[in-house]
Amino acid sequence: MIVFDLRCTGDHRFEAWFASGESFADQQARGLIACPVCGDIDVRKAVMAPRIGAKSNQLASATAAAPAPTSGEPTPELVRKVLAEIAAKQAEMLPHSRWVGRDFADAARAMHEGRAAEDMIHGQASPDEAQALRDDGIAAMPLLVPIVPPEAAN
Incomplete structure (x- = not known):
């Protein structure tokens, strides 16, 4: 693969x-x-960075320093690394996205129905509004790292 x-x-x-x-x-x-x-x-x-595995002589020392979990659950280090990567990607994308505040559900629906230009947006929606978007086949997903709305930032 x-x-x-x-x-x-x-x-x-x-x-x-x-x-x-x-x-x-x-x-x-x-x-x-x-x-x-x-x-x-x-x-x-798209242009992408190569994924290069560890050198074989470093693999043994890495496994000796951090034993693999036996329960099949990720290590705390892995969880921290993944969360940091998610936060970095979200921080990279947000400046290219338009804040629509509490009008998120209406703005997403307008884009889906062709009444507004397709754009990257972010904002706030209630759980019921988010479910209604999903039920209508409108792609929307929560931000995985909480943000401070622009009007609440210092």
């Missing part, structure tokens, strides 16, 4: 797993890959 960072013409970036590079090319040619944000099928590989 191989993971590729992908980007659509709307500049939405996402990753996907494929059996091989040829599998990606085949699916791309047949229009089977679509952006999960906007549904665009004009998807290309």
Whole structure:
């Protein structure tokens, strides 16, 4: 399996797993890959950093220093690392997103129905509003790291 960072013409970036590079090319040619944000099928590989494993002589010392958990649960270090990566990605994306405050559900619905330009937005929605968006097939997801609304920031 191989993971590729992908980007659509709307500049939405996402990753996907494929059996091989040829599998990606085949699916791309047949229009089977679509952006999960906007549904665009004009998807290309994005520039990505290589994922290089540890050197074999460092692998033994790394496992000796930090024994693998036996319960199958992630280590606290791994959890901290993943949360830091999520926070960094969210911080990178928020400046490119428009704050809509409590009007999030209405703004997302207007974009979905074509009454407003598609844009990256963030704001606040009640649990009932979020569920109604999901029920209507409108893609929205919570920010994983809490933010301070602009009007509440110092």
